[in-house]
Amino acid sequence: METELFIGGKWVPASSGNRFDVLDPATGDVIATVADGGESDAVAAVDAAAAAGPAWAATPPRVRGETLRKAWELMTERAGELAKLISLENGKALVDAKGEVTYAAEFFRWFAEEAVRGEGQFATAPSGANRILVTRQPVGVCVLVTPWNFPAAMATRKIGPALAAGCTVVLKPASDTPLTALAMAAILAEAGVPEGVVNVLPSRSSGKVVSRMLHDSRVRKLSFTGSTEVGRILLAQAADNVVNTSMELGGNAPFVVFGDADLDAAIEGAMIAKMRNGGEACTAANRFYVEASVASEFASRLAARMSALRVGPGTAEDTQVGPLVNEDTVAKVDELVRGALDAGAKAETGGSRPEGPGFYYPPTVLTGVAPDSPILREEIFGPVAPIVTFTSEDEAVRLANDTEYGLVAYVYTTDLARGLRISEAIEAGMVGLNRGLVSDPAAPFGGVKQSGIGREGGHEGLLEYLESKYIAVSW
Ligand code: NAP
Numbered sequence: 001m002e003t004e005l006f007i008g009g010k011w012v013p014a015s016s017g018n019r020f021d022v023l024d025p026a027t028g029d030v031i032a033t034v035a036d037g038g039e040s041d042a043v044a045a046v047d048a049a050a051a052a053g054p055a056w057a058a059t060p061p062r063v064r065g066e067t068l069r070k071a072w073e074l075m076t077e078r079a080g081e082l083a084k085l086i087s088l089e090n091g092k093a094l095v096d097a098k099g100e101v102t103y104a105a106e107f108f109r110w111f112a113e114e115a116v117r118g119e120g121q122f123a124t125a126p127s128g129a130n131r132i133l134v135t136r137q138p139v140g141v142c143v144l145v146t147p148w149n150f151p152a153a154m155a156t157r158k159i160g161p162a163l164a165a166g167c168t169v170v171l172k173p174a175s176d177t178p179l180t181a182l183a184m185a186a187i188l189a190e191a192g193v194p195e196g197v198v199n200v201l202p203s204r205s206s207g208k209v210v211s212r213m214l215h216d217s218r219v220r221k222l223s224f225t226g227s228t229e230v231g232r233i234l235l236a237q238a239a240d241n242v243v244n245t246s247m248e249l250g251g252n253a254p255f256v257v258f259g260d261a262d263l264d265a266a267i268e269g270a271m272i273a274k275m276r277n278g279g280e281a282c283t284a285a286n287r288f289y290v291e292a293s294v295a296s297e298f299a300s301r302l303a304a305r306m307s308a309l310r311v312g313p314g315t316a317e318d319t320q321v322g323p324l325v326n327e328d329t330v331a332k333v334d335e336l337v338r339g340a341l342d343a344g345a346k347a348e349t350g351g352s353r354p355e356g357p358g359f360y361y362p363p364t365v366l367t368g369v370a371p372d373s374p375i376l377r378e379e380i381f382g383p384v385a386p387i388v389t390f391t392s393e394d395e396a397v398r399l400a401n402d403t404e405y406g407l408v409a410y411v412y413t414t415d416l417a418r419g420l421r422i423s424e425a426i427e428a429g430m431v432g433l434n435r436g437l438v439s440d441p442a443a444p445f446g447g448v449k450q451s452g453i454g455r456e457g458g459h460e461g462l463l464e465y466l467e468s469k470y471i472a473v474s475w
Helices: 039-058 061-077 079-090 094-114 153-165 178-191 206-214 228-240 263-279 292-307 327-342 393-401 416-425 458-463
Strands: 005-007 010-012 019-023 030-035 121-124 131-138 141-145 168-172 198-200 219-225 244-248 253-257 285-291 346-349 364-367 384-390 408-412 430-433 466-473
Touching (some): 005 178, 030 079, 030 178, 039 131, 039 141, 039 168, 039 198, 039 206, 061 079, 061 153, 079 094, 079 178, 094 153, 153 168, 153 178, 153 219, 153 458, 206 228, 219 228, 228 244, 253 393, 263 292, 285 292, 292 364, 327 346, 327 364, 327 384, 384 393, 408 416, 416 430
Parallel strands (some): 141 219, 168 198, 219 244, 253 285, 253 408
Antiparallel strands (some): 005 010, 005 198, 121 131, 131 466, 346 364
8 A cells, every 4th residue: 555655756754754644534543654744745746847847848758648547457456455445544435436447547548549649720811811729738637636436437527628638637536435546547557657757645744745737837728626615625725836637526416307217227227326425526416306196106116126225334345325525514414413403304315323432324305395494505515315395397307496506407308309408407517317317528617607617538538638738820
């Protein structure tokens, strides 16, 4: 297990000598102590990334792509051990961790293929006076900041396109889950990524370290995945040096079920949209809007499925729902549920926090949730499904859009015309139409409103790391 900083291709301790603990969410026990990067380490990481930049940008796209493909192969070979590591530090069930490793590795394979597709453009100016030549160049040194909920996939979704485009990076992983990020660095080095192209800087002083890098004029790009709250702070900091940003922020996904929906499919989809990663996903269904005619059947069937899930340590083979990542997260879920219950909601299953140890919360279904309940406004980030009923299409759209977020929405109906109409009307960057899972490395992932700016994955994911250069040519 790697526990040092990874700078310029070397494993180094923090210059301060400081270290911090990483905990097992199933017990609260310390599983590792990791080097705690500070501001001078951040400068060293940017030095390394800046020094490696020109040679990596000049490396043929095919070679960059083959290197990423090798990283995909190594991740795939080591899927079992990587999944255990994710489960150990994040708490998620092994089955979810295995799913994450496959998803994460696919970003390397996808961007290995995209590395050779940084096409430009050529045209004759409308005046006929000159030609318009547009070429794409790497943005430069990128700072990547990732959350704890998908410690591998959020890293590869950024490192893959950055390296494909010819950029060099400093990754600052979440301090709850730095071990997976360090394991990814080791894999990339083994795949042949040159020294300094990828640097990984775990830190307990995220605010200072990231700010230091964003105010270094050599840093030209910030790609952030995390909460909208921290995203706002970083957008303000990025403004100082006019740093290019991609922001993948919080979500508050509505899951809309019409009376004509295939209820079997809707329940299956609800289980995936709600329970993938134990509910700790930005794409997690946060609010269930169900047409009144099918609401009680939907609620009782969902409650039956949720109560049958096996809760336990993520690392145990038969666990379906692991503990939440830390005390703050489980305390917030508990507070939101208690608020909803106090305002008149009913727990069809779950609804109260068990005794410790560990950061567990039971799968919970709530009905009769008051429309102004905070649980419908805030990201729950846990295994809780609040259900609200509606009676018309217009009401469903109004409720779904009644949020500052706009990451993803789910819609279930067997009327395709209605499904597409609602998909267009809902303010979200992504819609799952009769599907509870949208994430795909080949598709543009991202949100509108306060869920973010920019897209990751697909071809658009590559463009986030390229600048267009226009050359006006006369001959
Ligand atoms: P977070 O608190 O915003 O933290 C995200 C990252 O930012 C971590 O690496 C964190 O480091 C760092 N950070 C915290 N405060 C900072 C500051 N002042 N300056 C610079 N960096 C700072 O989010 P989280 O709790 O880890 O993750 C959950 C959130 O991520 C949810 O809102 C979820 O919706 C969102 N998310 C969005 C997507 C998406 O694609 N849209 C995907 C996954 C997750 P520390 O760990 O050291 O605090």
